[in-house]
Amino acid sequence: MNILVTGGAGYIGSHTVVELTKAGHVPIILDDFRNSRESVLDGLETILGSRPKTYVGDCTDADFVETVFLAEQIDGVIHFAALKAVGESIEKPLLYYRNNIGSLVTVLDATLRHGVKAFVFSSSATVYGEPDSLPIKETDPRKPATSPYGNTKQIGEDILRDTTLASAGSLRSIALRYFNPIGAHESGTIGELPLGIPNNLVPYLTQTAAGLRERLTIFGDDYETADGTCIRDYIHVVDLARAHIAALDHLFSSETDQPAYDVYNVGTGHGTSVAELVETFERETGVKVPHAIGPRRHGDISSCYANADKIRRTLGWSAEIPLSQALTDSWRWQQNITA
Ligand code: NAD
């Protein structure tokens, strides 16, 4: 199948391009490199042996998107293209609404008009907010979003559901709610490329281990968890990439009695505290990470991890790569980009 991968030069998109190719699909990247670098295409060429076909342009530009759909025989779409910095979205809400909602509407419109049958959307565990119970199930309520970014994921899910149901069977779609993606391809040639000071734990940790940052601050040790630090469900980006292949396979092969639109958690089902993650990194890499306890970060929730039964049962996917490997893969990637 020819799969259009919007945001395919980004962190999760680039790993998904690799897994799509390994699964026998042909990925076609659409990205304007607003949060990635063209050098990711070199990394992909090293892994795949050839450069994936790439269209450089903005997904909110309907004329540009139309030229791609006219030029290619597209069978399915994976829509990653979005901005993702929670704090920036609070400062610049219209930037986030325009880009994240505008790109979804534009790409979905072309998908429908060109009769493309399968669409996978990047949603996020952020839609659950502070959960009432753990592990989090897909049927648990979505809480009012605490940032414009989070709101774009809730609105995005709703747009996709409504559009899919209105298409009367011509489109089938899945929203994947990612928990916390970490890690990098084992070759060390592609990985996460945070621009500026990282907000997320693992890139901050690996930059500190590499000596680029003085010290990692652990945001709070007075949460109601076993060691007082926050708990998250860290999922290896290659496992996450494979969940997209499972979603597409399901959309292409589903019986007609399956729901046309569905949502799935993509997590390991296991919670890891910040302190445990730092300890695991130090043990697995042998590198000490200077760190100190600081105050809580505004907006952080205490614990968040997935019930991943639905995706295992229905799509046959479950996470396979352990946290230890995710952290050594992140470290290999960090060393490569620091060198
Ligand atoms: P990323 O920033 O590395 O990748 C996104 C890519 O989309 C970038 O290459 C960027 O240049 C491109 N892009 C953005 N807007 C575009 C536009 N209008 N036109 C063309 N290209 C555009 O981010 P990522 O971590 O790979 O995230 C991918 C998706 O997964 C996003 O939708 C994000 O919200 C979602 N998500 C990410 C996480 C996470 O922690 N990384 C968690 C949950 C959900």
Ligand code: WQD
């Ligand atoms: C993880 C844990 C921090 C940095 C974010 C988005 C979410 C989703 C994934 C897109 C928390 C702690 C962090 C540091 C720390 N993205 N931490 N020191 O906040 O769970 O989720 O990324 O959809 O929407 O909010 O991820 O990596 O920022 O934090 O102690 O320097 O690490 O408090 O407990 P988070 P994170």
